[in-house]
Amino acid sequence: MKRYLALTRGNFQVWLAYRFGFFFTIIGNVIYLGVAYYLWSSIYQHANVIHGMTFNETFIYIALGSAIFILLKTYADWIIGNEIREGIIAVYLTKPLDFQLYALFSSLGGILMNLAAISIPTILILTLVFKIQVTMGLGLILFPFSLMLAFLISFCFDYFVGLSAFYTESIWGISITKEIIITVFSGALLPLQFFPDAVQKILLALPFQAIYHTPLMMVTRPNQGWETFGPMLAVQAFWVLALFILTRLFYNQAIKILRISGG
């Protein structure tokens, strides 16, 4: 375990070397939150509750959604894809490391950096500038755990897209498609409640909602018991397990066609 944590620490330091980028991400995020605030307050002008959600709930959902979006953005798909395409993967394969865990713990370094540099400032801005209020409840306590599972699921998608570089010269198209699918189907852009019932049912059966919808529901509706949150966490855990196994199988298949450039 310690050998992998060294990777997390190392990557945290790498991200630190690029700290100036965070400043701009925070500014961009504040602008986005401002736009979202006015957009949703005008939508809520003539109704207190839309699709069972109040303005406060919706705005917390959207704003925290954007904070999680930035938190999970570790570019793991691009990094892995690049390592495969350029043959740098050969260097890691000569180390006593499992490649999936190597990628996971490296990506975790980016998560910690994002958390400290972007997500926490965003939450501070939310509470100070937009004066949003969160009610205390079980959901709030479970939120960090749910977020951790969400990261693992999100990582699996990144890892999968990265590995696809074994089959294609450029992962650009696949990565963009992944971003769009996750953003729309996970409820990151719009709460799932706003989708038609039939679509909602389908989306709830897919893994994407476990990245955004689940943790965000825990914050927006924290006053519920284990009977609600228990199954939600179980579904997340199920997807973590399933996707870890699937991407592992995909790796075993993909590595067979490995041709590191240069004979």
Place this chain on the structure above:
Amino acid sequence: MSLIHIENLGKHFKVLNRREGLGGAVRDLFSGDYRTVKAVDRISFDIEPGEMVGYIGPNGAGKSTTIKMMTGILKPSDGTIQVNGLAPYENRIRQAQIMGVVFGQRTQLWWDLPVIESFKILKEIYKVDQKTFDDHMGMFNELVGLKALYTQQVRTLSLGQRMLCDITASFLHNPQVVFLDEPTIGLDISIKAKIRSVIQELNRKRKTTIILTTHDLGDVEALCKRIIIIDKGKILYDGNVKQVNALFGAYRTLKLQIDDFTESTLEELHGKFDEHFGTGHGITIAEVEENWTDVTIDQARTHLSDVLSLVMTNFSVYDVRIVEISMETVVRQIYDGALG
């Protein structure tokens, strides 16, 4: 028991036959038109613990492919390969602990971090304890003055400094075998010499088995007792480096750019050489590219300076370069029976 045992080892790649142009590129998407390339074709050899072996050949000979099979990155297509009694590909993670690898073209150091941080990460990855780590770093510092580079970002190192760091990093966990894939590529003479002495010192102090791939014969001459020459996936020669050295070490190629070069210039050169040095002078002449003539000289038989002064007095020479014999020439001469 030998440390590395290779028997009838082969690696085949399937390569798509690409067609020309845009239409060809579109058809390639659906094409099943593959040909098999035998990058390594049934080779066999054994390497003993503590040996330092030069594994050489021209570009695309199969050197790196063999290394990648020995390090467990690539799965052999057929044959057996064992390192310390285990198949590398099937036991990759376990085997990685007893191996060190340097790919000359890629670094194992973290590009954006100071040098020392990479060493600290590698220390954790290989589970090297603090005392061993300190001892090693002390030794590396003595050898290459590593301390001066500790706080420098890897991206700011020169190619030679980076290579020295990469080599020392590959010895950090005291591996049984270290693979050095083109460690001197693109480096100038003085830093090459430095790297050679470091490798030699590490091999001497640690008794580490070292396998060195290069297409610079000088590296092998300076470091190895044994040389394996590979071309087109097959082993051409496996034996004492002295024999190869005796044959090729004395060769130099004089590259000449002669003014007013015509068809007859080559004949004139031939004539002058025969006239001055008699038959059996061992000089070969070839026009390799436009305006450049290669005169390859066996210094055991004819002095380079004599040839040079003869050429200079009889021809109007615009430019001259003297180069060591190239890997390609060596391989060509072995095919022609130079090593019996």
